[in-house]
Amino acid sequence: MVFGANSTDVVARRALLGALETLQPHLDSLILVGAQAVYLNSNHIELPLAPATSDADIAFDTRSLEVSPEIGELLREAGYSPNETAKNPGHWINAERVPLDLLQPRILSNRGPKSRGADLGPHGREVLRITDGLDSALIDNSVLTISSFEAEDPRSYEMKVAGPAALIIAKTAKIGDRLMGSSERLTSKDAHDVYRLLLATQTELLGQLFQKLLSNPLSASESRIGLTAFTQLFAKSQDAPGNRLVAEAAKGIEDADLLMASSWALASDLVETLGLTA
C-alpha cells in the first residue's frame, strides 16, 4: 500500500500514536479495537476495497488501571477535548480534530445497563464510555508493535491489539444493533470488516479463538450471543443481511454475487468448525 502524508490511514496512525504517547502511563491496560485493529489483523491480504478509517478506538482493561495519573488530565494537557458532536462520555478529539474513542467493556462495568460513562473512581465518569461487544477483546488479544507510516516519526509502542475472533464479535454486535431498527444509518463497512477478518484468518485458527472465548467466563456470554447473531447475519444463507452489506460496501468495485458467496462460505465454514448449525 502507498500512503500519502495526509491519507486517512497515515492520519489515523499518527492520531493513534499520539494517543498512546499521551496515555503511555496506562499502556498495559489498553487494548486497540475498532477498524485499526481490524487492519492490523488483516494487513497481509489485499482487497480492492481500501481500508479507510481516521479515528482510533481504544478499550481499557479497567481491572488493571492505575489510579494515577488521571486519564482526563493527561488528555487535556496533550490538547485533547471532549468531542462535542458525540454527546457521550469517552469521545475525544485531538488538536487535529481526529476522534479518539476510549471505551470500557460492559462486563467490567459496575454501573446499571442504562449508564453510559464508566465509573473509574478518581478518573471520574466522563473519561470512558461503557460499550457492548468488547468483552471478548479482554480474552482474544495479542501484543503487536505499532509504528508510524511516516519515516520521520520514530514513535513506536508495543500494545495489546484485539484478535480476529474478538473483533468479529464486536463488529457483529454493531451490525446487529443497527439492524434492530436503530435510526442510525446502516454501515456496510462493518460487515466488510467481518469479511476481511474471515478472509485473513484460517478457519481452524479462528475456531480455536472462538472456543477460547466461549470457555472464558468474561467473554462466554457475549461470544455465545455474538455467534448466534453472526450465524444469522452471515452463515444462514448467501442472501443473509450481513452478506448483503458486504456486497453493498464494495458496490461497483467487486462482483456482488461473488462477494456474497465468499462471505457466506467463510462464515459457514467457521460455524461448522464450531459444531454449530446455520
Next chain:
Amino acid sequence: MQDNKEFLKVKVSTEREILSEVVRQLKLAVPPSFELEIDATESGTLSKAEALIDMKLLDKPSLRFAVEVRTTIDRSGLLRVMEAATKDKNNAVIIAARYISLPAQQELKKLGICFADATGNVFITAPRLGLLISNRGMDMDPWRKAGRPKASLTGVSTELVIRALVDMKEPYLTAELARESGTSRGSAYWVLDRLEEVGVITRNKKRSIEKVEWKELLTTWTAESDFFKTSTTTSYIAPRGLEQLIADLKTIDKELYAATGTIAAAGYHSSAGLYTAMLYSTNPEALANKLGIRQTDRGANVMLAYPDSDGPFQRTTEFEGVRIVSAPQTYRDLMSGPGRNPEEAKNLLAWMVQNDGIWRK
C-alpha cells in the same frame, strides 16, 4: 483439374445450379472427337430439380437417363441414393451431386451405378451403347464450408478418438490409436471411416493414419461438442480466491483432478485473468472437500465437471505443479466457457498452429 478457387466461383447452392454444372462437367469429360450428343431437359423447382439426359452416339438409338440430384454424397448417404437409382424402371439413372466422396464413388462403381459431380468426377456406363465415360475430378468437396462435415463428431468413443488424433503426431497404426484413446479397435475404425469420408484424415493402404488435418478436426469437433454437453457440472465458491485455490491444487493428489480453461491455457501460452476455475474430477465431492470450496448457484468462481469419459484425463501435463488437460481439450473447453473464454480459445488456437511441435506428440 481446376483448383479450389475456381470452383468457388461456380454457384452450386440450388439443385438446379448443381444440375447445370454437372451437365457441363459431363460434356467436358467427353473428348471433342467423340461424337456423343448430350441433351439435358430440366424441370422441377430450383431446390428440387428433375432432369432427363439423352445421349446419342452416332446413329445408335439414343439412351435416356433420369437424373437424381443430391447436394453431396458420402458413404453413409449411399443407401438412400441407391434406392432412388432403382426407382425409375424405365430409364437408367445418373446420380448427380455437387460432390461425391471417393469411398462413395468406389461403392457406386462396384454396383454399376452412373454418377457425375460438379467437380468433374464422372462415371457413365451404357453397355447398350458400348460406352464408358470415366473422369476424375476433385478428391475433396471444394464448396464445403470449414467445420461442417456431415458425420457427427459427438459421442463418447468418437470424441476419444478425435482427441487422440488431434493430440498425437502422426503417423501411427489404428491399433495404437485405439490404445491411446481407450476405445476398441472396432470403434476406432468406425470413427476413422467417417473422418476419412469428410477428408480430415488420410490413411495409407496398410491402414495407418498418415495425415490428420488437426486444426480442422479440432474446430469442427468443438463446433459440435462442448464442456457442458460432455460433463455434469456443479458450481462452487472458493471463498479465499482463485490464487489460493491454485496453491491448494499444487498440494493435493493429482489423481483427483485435471484443470482446464484459463488455468490450463496458462500452461501453454500466456493467458487472460482468471475469473472461473474449471476442473475435471471423477469425484467432485471429494475434491471440493479437499479444496475447502462450497457449492453455490450464484457468485461461483469454480466449476467442477464430472466428465462422460476418461478423455480429459488422457495425455494431461503438469504446469507449475498443477495438472492440466491437453491443449486441444483446453481449446474446446474454453470455447464453451464463460466471459472472455472463447476469445482466449482463439488465442490459444493461434498459438497451437504456430507451435504444434510442442504440444502434439
